[in-house]
Amino acid sequence: MTVEEGFIFPDGFVWGAATSAFQIEGAVDVEGRKPSIWDTFGPARTDGNIACDHYRRFESDVTLMEQFGLQAYRFSVAWPRVLPDGVGKANDSGLEFYDRLVDACLEHHVEPFVTLYHWDLPLALHKRGGWFSRDSVGWFADYAELMVRRLSDRVKNWITINEPQVFLSHGYLTGDHAPGANHSFGEVLQAGHHVLLAHGEAVRRIREFSKQPANVGFAPAGCINLPRTLNRANVEIARERTTGVSEKHLFNNVWWMDPVIRGSYPEEGLRKYGKNAPLHLDSDFEIISEPIDFLGLNIYYGHEVAIEKGEATETRDQPNGHPRTSFGWPVTPEVLYWGPSWLYDRYNMPIYITENGMSNTDWLNIEGRVDDPQRIDFLKRYLAELHKVITDGADVRGYFHWSFLDNFEWDKGCRQRFGLVHVNFETQERTPKSSAYWYRDCIESNGYTILSEAHR
Ligand code: GCO
Numbered sequence: 001m002t003v004e005e006g007f008i009f010p011d012g013f014v015w016g017a018a019t020s021a022f023q024i025e026g027a028v029d030v031e032g033r034k035p036s037i038w039d040t041f042g043p044a045r046t047d048g049n050i051a052c053d054h055y056r057r058f059e060s061d062v063t064l065m066e067q068f069g070l071q072a073y074r075f076s077v078a079w080p081r082v083l084p085d086g087v088g089k090a091n092d093s094g095l096e097f098y099d100r101l102v103d104a105c106l107e108h109h110v111e112p113f114v115t116l117y118h119w120d121l122p123l124a125l126h127k128r129g130g131w132f133s134r135d136s137v138g139w140f141a142d143y144a145e146l147m148v149r150r151l152s153d154r155v156k157n158w159i160t161i162n163e164p165q166v167f168l169s170h171g172y173l174t175g176d177h178a179p180g181a182n183h184s185f186g187e188v189l190q191a192g193h194h195v196l197l198a199h200g201e202a203v204r205r206i207r208e209f210s211k212q213p214a215n216v217g218f219a220p221a222g223c224i225n226l227p228r229t230l231n232r233a234n235v236e237i238a239r240e241r242t243t244g245v246s247e248k249h250l251f252n253n254v255w256w257m258d259p260v261i262r263g264s265y266p267e268e269g270l271r272k273y274g275k276n277a278p279l280h281l282d283s284d285f286e287i288i289s290e291p292i293d294f295l296g297l298n299i300y301y302g303h304e305v306a307i308e309k310g311e312a313t314e315t316r317d318q319p320n321g322h323p324r325t326s327f328g329w330p331v332t333p334e335v336l337y338w339g340p341s342w343l344y345d346r347y348n349m350p351i352y353i354t355e356n357g358m359s360n361t362d363w364l365n366i367e368g369r370v371d372d373p374q375r376i377d378f379l380k381r382y383l384a385e386l387h388k389v390i391t392d393g394a395d396v397r398g399y400f401h402w403s404f405l406d407n408f409e410w411d412k413g414c415r416q417r418f419g420l421v422h423v424n425f426e427t428q429e430r431t432p433k434s435s436a437y438w439y440r441d442c443i444e445s446n447g448y449t450i451l452s453e454a455h456r
């Protein structure tokens with residue numbers, strides 16, 4: 001059966017799941033690791049320092065991944081575990097952990113996709129200015145080089161930075177994420193410029209030191225607006241918003257993707273940000289736009305927009321009864337159609353959905369199972385939209401569900417459960433949810449079961 005005829009995804013489509021170091025590893029103060037900015041921030045002091053104890057339990061977790069058919073596992077390296085001071089002397093125990101993790105993945109036929117930065121900045125570097133210092137570019141590039149030299153004989157898929165919009169905004173503007181700072185908008189845009197430079201320098205080090213041809217990308221948040229109805233004006237305003245810049249916040253796509261893929265900041269952003277736009281050297285964009293192989297998109301939900309009486313109006317609140325996750329996020333499957341569609345049109349760059357999922361009030365029922373029909377329905381709806389955009393011609397190469405395990409959800413601690421596998425944070429017992437079984441069948445059939453009778 002071809003892609004067009006059924007819900008079959010293209011041959012070679014990669015089915016995976018994603019996590020990040022600080023959200024699952026625990027073991028924050030063992031075998032040489034030193035603190036990150038998250039270690040002493042908010043609920044991390046309790047929930048984050050153990051999380052899913054993956055540092056000790058990774059073997060059985062990877063075995064579970066194979067049992068549930070995962071073809072790929074997106075995880076991040078904890079920078080302060082391998083370079084405790086952020087720079088300088090590497091920590092062999094930390095490097096050996098990632099050796100063992102990668103070896104376990106390969107032994108269990110799970111392809112590793114390694115994220116280099118998923119928010120756990122070494123505290124030592126934060127104290128030296130962190131991303132606000134242009135030195136951060138070299139610090140990150142040296143760290144990337146260390147990891148590529150160590151792992152690239154076995155790892156070919158690399159993601160440099162996860163969601164610059166989110167960690168810069170929550171960490172340094174509003175302060176609800178680590179390190180809980182409140183800088184000016186202009187200062188944070190300048191730090192964002194250093195993050196983009198760091199991305200580019202890391203790509204250069206990966207290309208130079210990888211022991212095999214590397215597949216390199218980055219994973220910005222996909223900030224998607226949806227047309228409230230499918231009339232032309234609403235589709236156009238939704239596209240404009242999705243490929244535009246608001247002067248009020250950092251949550252857009254093109255300010256972060258244009259420099260990396262097109263080699264310049266978007267004109268609209270430079271105009272709207274005005275004096276807040278970062279100082280830069282013209283040569284910076286040569287570094288930032290070092291060619292990558294794919295655009296990762298972390299997409300969860302979007303807000304509808306429409307033209308009413310000549311004005312663009314955005315829906316911030318869906319009607320009562322509209323499906324919502326336990327985070328209160330609206331379930332809006334069409335984001336996996338419109339987002340990849342418009343961003344593929346803009347960049348013509350292969351895409352991986354590097355994160356998509358939902359938090360749910362999952363618990364063990366009286367029979368000891370975790371039934372999560374909401375997540376199965378979520379998966380069916382979102383994957384059906386992703387299939388549609390692929391059928392329309394977008395080159396989407398894989399899907400990583402967020403997340404494999406219930407884990408530490410930043411400032412919300414371990415209360416928001418995103419996993420395909422339930423974690424009892426007291427006993428660390430893992431219980432695959434019914435969605436894990438559904439996802440296994442979906443992977444085995446390369447998507448065919450999404451809307452088949454068997455799963456209605
Ligand atoms: C993000 C981060 C993840 C989150 C997940 C659920 O996208 O915010 O990459 O670390 O845990 O998205 O919020």
